[in-house]
Amino acid sequence: MTVLRCIARRPAATALQAAASAASKTRAAPSFARSLYTVPTLANHDQLEANGIPGLFSKQGFRTAYTKYQQHIIDELNASTAGTPYEGQETKSLTIEFARDPTKAYAFNLASMAFNNHFFFRGINTNPDVHSTPPSDLAIQIKRDFSSMDTLRDTFLATADAMFGPGFVWLVQTKDVEAGHLRILPTYIAGSPLSGAHYRRQSHDLNTHNADSYAAVNKVGTFGAAAQQDMRPKKPLGGVDIVPLLCVNTWEHAWLADYGVKGKADYLRAWWDKIDWDMVRQGATIAPNTNKPNNFVF
Numbered sequence: 568m569t570v571l572r573c574i575a576r577r578p579a580a581t582a583l584q585a586a587a588s589a590a591s592k593t594r595a596a597p598s599f600a601r602s603l604y605t606v607p608t609l610a611n612h613d614q615l616e617a618n619g620i621p622g623l624f625s626k627q628g629f630r631t632a633y634t635k636y637q638q639h640i641i642d643e644l645n646a647s648t649a650g651t652p653y654e655g656q657e658t659k660s661l662t663i664e665f666a667r668d669p670t671k672a673y674a675f676n677l678a679s680m681a682f683n684n685h686f687f688f689r690g691i692n693t694n695p696d697v698h699s700t701p702p703s704d705l706a707i708q709i710k711r712d713f714s715s716m717d718t719l720r721d722t723f724l725a726t727a728d729a730m731f732g733p734g735f736v737w738l739v740q741t742k743d744v745e746a747g748h749l750r751i752l753p754t755y756i757a758g759s760p761l762s763g764a765h766y767r768r769q770s771h772d773l774n775t776h777n778a779d780s781y782a783a784v785n786k787v788g789t790f791g792a793a794a795q796q797d798m799r800p801k802k803p804l805g806g807v808d809i810v811p812l813l814c815v816n817t818w819e820h821a822w823l824a825d826y827g828v829k830g831k832a833d834y835l836r837a838w839w840d841k842i843d844w845d846m847v848r849q850g851a852t853i854a855p856n857t858n859k860p861n862n863f864v865f
């Protein structure tokens with residue numbers, strides 16, 4: 568069964584398109600060739616389309632979780648940004664740009680999901696003949712920050728399995744002065760781990776929190792704090808700069824077809840065994856003396 572869930576109802580006329588329409592009434596728009604988003608090609612993409620990812624996704628499972636879903640998101644993003652200054656910009660840049668503006672919430676969801684889902688797949692080891700393990704310096708840092716590889720695995724997978732709603736669980740590295748620490752970060756729905764998008768990190772599952780507790784901080788509106796988003800820093804006061812290194816997708820469409828309604832834990836365990844640790848290492852900054860003791864913080 569194929570499950571494709573729309574992230575948000577597509578508005579009849581987005582704020583981006585409305586702004587573009589208003590501008591066109593005051594001056595003639597120059598002619599230009601449209602710059603459209605396309606689905607990023609993964610390593611061994613043709614083989615993945617034909618065979619899936621052995622040990623993780625069947626052919627149909629891969630096509631649903633990546634090819635079809637990513638194409639759906641990209642099509643919606645193209646439609647949402649058509650004729651605006653944002654057309655064709657990188658999804659990472661759009662995610663940060665739209666995060667502070669509630670009128671662009673729909674476009675943020677699309678850009679963030681396009682970035683997150685691609686990040687998830689690019690971190691998977693797709694070679695069935697290679698068993699990836701963390702390079703030695705990364706393994707030392709994992710031991711320093713989580714006490715052991717088993718602790719990281721158990722904590723990471725337990726966090727992902729406990730998510731009642733869809734989202735992503737990330738391994739991130741803080742940008743500390745001496746040596747960045749590794750941390751686990753959950754984001755719900757289309758929430759982003761990017762430092763400049765912390766206003767929409769969505770690190771809490773509203774399915775398991777009292778909705779009334781968010782009333783005091785819900786200031787979306789013309790006269791709310793978000794109305795001055797252009798004057799606000801991209802990073803919230805007290806926010807921490809982080810770099811995403813790895814993530815797992817917990818949206819149902821990513822695993823339901825291959826693992827069934829009770830198979831989320833099996834999917835997560837299978838994913839862990841397919842992590843491309845060399846890719847994780849490429850994104851990390853490992854400083855000397857990473858074997859210094861550190862208090863474990865989740």
